[in-house]
Amino acid sequence: MGALLNQTCYLCSNTKNSIVFVENGIDIVRCSNCGHVFSTYEQEEHYEGYWDDDSSYDLGWWDHAHREIYQDFIKRFLTAPSGKILDVGCGLGFLLSEFKIKNPVGKPRVTKYPKKRFNLPGIKTD
Incomplete structure (x- = not known):
């Protein structure tokens, strides 16, 4: 069994789920309420500054x-x-x-x- 970091479904906020498979030590789970399959991996520092308000990048x-x-x-x-x-x-x-x-x-x-x-x-x- 891999590391369980985020147990909350992004779609329905349910916290009960079951492991579908493990990839690179991270559990991929299925929500017991709505069936959504998602990764439990979540690292806030990966997003910090990614969409920085001060970005000079013109989109x-x-x-x-x-x-x-x-x-x-x-x-x-x-x-x-x-x-x-x-x-x-x-x-x-x-x-x-x-x-x-x-x-x-x-x-x-x-x-x-x-x-x-x-x-x-x-x-x-x-």
């Missing part, structure tokens, strides 16, 4: 280069009034900026950057 080129792709995706897959998408990713929030955000949840360290950059009031942190 405008990324937004410009991908805006048409995101808009095409939205038109193609989310044309129905009830269209929904679950964005579970490691991006910068540019795709989210194209959507009407409704009740997204995430770790403060992950949601801080897109919430501030795109003024997305719907983003909640746990």
Whole structure:
């Protein structure tokens, strides 16, 4: 059995889970409530300063280069009034900026950057 560091499901906040497998000494677990499979590994220091507010790195080129792709995706897959998408990713929030955000949840360290950059009031942190 590997090290158990984070036992809380990111989707439903349940703390009961079972080990699916162990990779590099880290438990990969399945939530007993919603079935979400996630890694128990979590190290805050890996994120410190990653999306620094004082960053001089200009990401405008990324937004410009991908805006048409995101808009095409939205038109193609989310044309129905009830269209929904679950964005579970490691991006910068540019795709989210194209959507009407409704009740997204995430770790403060992950949601801080897109919430501030795109003024997305719907983003909640746990």
